[in-house]
Amino acid sequence: METSTPCLSNLRRHTISIILSYLQQTPPASDQKTSHPIQPHNRDALSLLITTKRFAYAILPLFRVPRQVCHHYHYKLDDGSCIAIIEKYRFLVLPIQDPVTLLDRLNTKRLRRRILWAKKNSSRNEPAQNATKKSCYMYGRSTDELAVEEWTILQVNHDAKQKKGIEVKVWPAHLELLRFLDQYGSVHEAKNKLEQTNQSKRTAQLPFCLRPSMSKINNTIAISNNSGNAFRPGVVLLTSYPRSGNTLLRTLLERTTSIVTGSDTRPDRTLSKSLAMQYDLVGEGLVGKAIDEGTHEQSKQPSRAHMNLLHTAYDPSLSIVKTHFPERSGWKPVNSSRVLLLIRNPYDSIDSYWNLCCTNTHTTSLDESVYKKYANKFESLARHEIRIWCEFHYYWLDVCQKEGVPLLVVRYEDLVLDPESEMQRVIAFLKEEDGNGESLLDSFWKWRIRHALGKSNNQESSAANHKDSGSTSNLGSYQPRSSSGGILSIGKTLRKNRYSESTLTHMHDVAASGEVNRNNNTSKFASISSVNKTKKQQSNETLLQKFGYDIYNQNFPENFKQPPPVPTFAGKRNKNPGRVTINKTPEIRSKDDEFGRKMTLWRRGETDDDSNPFPTVAQRK
Helix, strand or coil: CCCHHHHHHCCCHHHHHHHHHHCCCCCCCCCCEECCCCCCCCHHHHHHHCCCHHHHHHCHHHHECCCCCCCEEEEEECCCCEEEEECCECCCCCCCCCHHHHHHHHHHHHHHHHHHHHHHCCCCCCCHHHHHHHHCCCCCCCHHHHHHHHHHHHHHHHHHHHHHCCCCCCCCHHHCCCECCCCCCCHHHHHHHHHHHHCCCCCCCCCCCCCHHHHHCCCCCCCCCCCCCCCCCCCEEEEECCCCCHHHHHHHHHHHHCECCEECCCCCCHHHHHHHHCCCCCCCCCCCCCCCCCCCHHHHCHHHHHHHHHHCCCCCCCCEEEECCCCCCCCCCEEECEEEEEECCHHHHHHHHHHHHHHCCCCCCECHHHHHHCHHHHHHHHHHHHHHHHHHHHHHHHHHHHHCCCEEEEEHHHHHHCHHHHHHHHHHHHHCCCCCCCCCCCHHHHHHHHHHCCCCCCCCCCCCCHHHHCCCCCCCCCCCCCCCCHHHHCCHHHHCCCCCHHHHHHHHHHHHHCCCCCCHHHHHHHHHHHHHHHHHHHHCCCHHHHHCCCHHHHCCCHHHHCCCCCCCCCCCCCCCCCCEEECCCCCCCCCCCCCCCCHHHHHHHHCCCCCCCCCECCCCC
C-alpha cells in the first residue's frame, strides 16, 4: 500500500473511479450463516481510500449513497443473533471526465490543428514539413507545461517587441493553449515551478529558452506587473439571467486570458456536458479551490480551512465562475468579493430561454410551427419570466450595494456591437477594483483583446462603426444564436412579433411596479430587495429604462444605433471589500415553478421523451 498510494495520488478522479469499480463487491446471500461477524461492505475499496486524507475527503464522498436508495443487508449468525450492514458507499465509474483531462485533450487537439494550419499556411520558400517541426510546439513537454510556457513567451515577446521592435510569431486565438489559473506570474517563478514539478519525470534539464527568437533578447528582461498575471486574487462571479450571453463572454475571456473559466452548474447535466465536450468550455462544474482570500474567518478555524482544502484537492484554481443564482442554485457554494453582471433585454433572453427549454441545446432554434402550436404556453412563460428577470437583477443590484461588493454591469448588446471596448472594461475590472471608471489598460491587454477578436494590428476599432467592430461571430466551436447580425440581432424577437401587445404592456407594467412574486420560502430575497424599494418608486425610472430596454419611452431597439450610456452601480467603499455567497440561500423560483426545471418534464411529455423532438431551423455553417 505504501508504494501504490503515491501512484494513485497522480491519477485523476475518473481514472480512480474505474479502479474502484473493480473493487465493488457483490453482497453475499442474505441467508448465509457465519460464525464470525461479516466485514463491512466494499472493505477493500474503503481501505484503499482511507489511507490518505486527500482520498478520504476528496474521493470518498463522491461515492456516498443517499439514504433513500441505500441497501440494507441482514444476516444471521450461528449463535442466533442478527446483524445488519448498511451500504454507505457504492463504487461506480463516474459519468463525467475530469476537467484537467478534458483540458489536456483540448490542448492536444489544438496542437494537432496547429500542424494542419502550419502546413496549409506555410510559405513557398519553406517546406511544410520544416515549418511544422520548427514552429508548432516544443517537444518533450506536457500540454500544461506548454500552456504556461507559451503564455510567458507571449508576455516577454510583446515587451521585447515594444522595446526593440522584434517581430514574433503568434498563433491564432483558436489555436492557443488554455491553462488553469497559475499562482506564479513571472518567468523565474514559472521556471522554478516547472523544474520542481518535473524534476522526477525527465532526466534532461528543463530548457527554458523561449523559442529561437528569444536569443536576441536580453535575459534580464522582466515581465511588468501590468502585463503579467495581475488579476486581483479571489473569484469573480460572472452572473446573468439564463440566455443573456454568459457563454459568449466566457469564450471571449478564455481567448483573451488563456485561462479556463468555471461554472457552478452540475457537470453531469446534458447542457454542461455539451459545453465541456463540444464547445471547449472544460471548466463546467468547477468553482475553484477553497483558498484563503485574506479573510479572518478561516484563520480562526485553521482545521476547518484545511478540511476545505482537502475537499477541493483535485479542483484547479479559477478566477472567474459563471452562475445563474438566484434564478437557480448551483451544486456548490461560492464566495466572491466582486461581481460581473451581464444583462440582456428581456424580450430576446426570454425567447432564447424558451428555445433552450424546448431543444435542450444552446445553439438550436425552434421552427415557427412550434411557436404557433404552443402560442399560449409561450405567452404564459413570457408573462411569468419577466418577473423572474426583474427579481434577478434587483437582487444583484441590491445585495452588491448592501454588502459593499464592487459590481460591473455589462450589456449583451454593447458586447455584440462593440466587443473591443466592452472587453477592455471587463479586463480592467478583473485587474483593478472596479471597471466603472476610466481605467486604462496597457498595450499587452489591448493587443490580447484584439487578437481574441481576430483583428489585425492595423485594423482600427470604433464604437460608431458597429459592423466592423462586431467580431463575435468568429468564436471557433461556439456560435451563438444571434451575435453576428450586428444591430439587427438586437431586439430580433420584436421584429418577428413574437409577443402580443398585451404581453409587452404587461412586461413594462411589471418593471414599472417593481413588484415581483415571492413565496414564503424566498422571504430573504424580499428583505434584501425591500431596502431600496422606496428609492426605486421615487426615482420614476423603471428597470427597463435603467438599462435602455423600454420600448415605449426609449424606442428600443432602435435606440441602440447610438447606444445609451451604461448604468453604473457603486457599492459601499469600505477598506475591507464585502463578500457575497451564492448557492446557500433559497432560489427566486419556487419548487413547483412550471417554467423552471419542470420545463424539462413538459418537453419530454410533448416529444415522447425526446424521441420525437420539436422541429428546428437548420443551423448556418
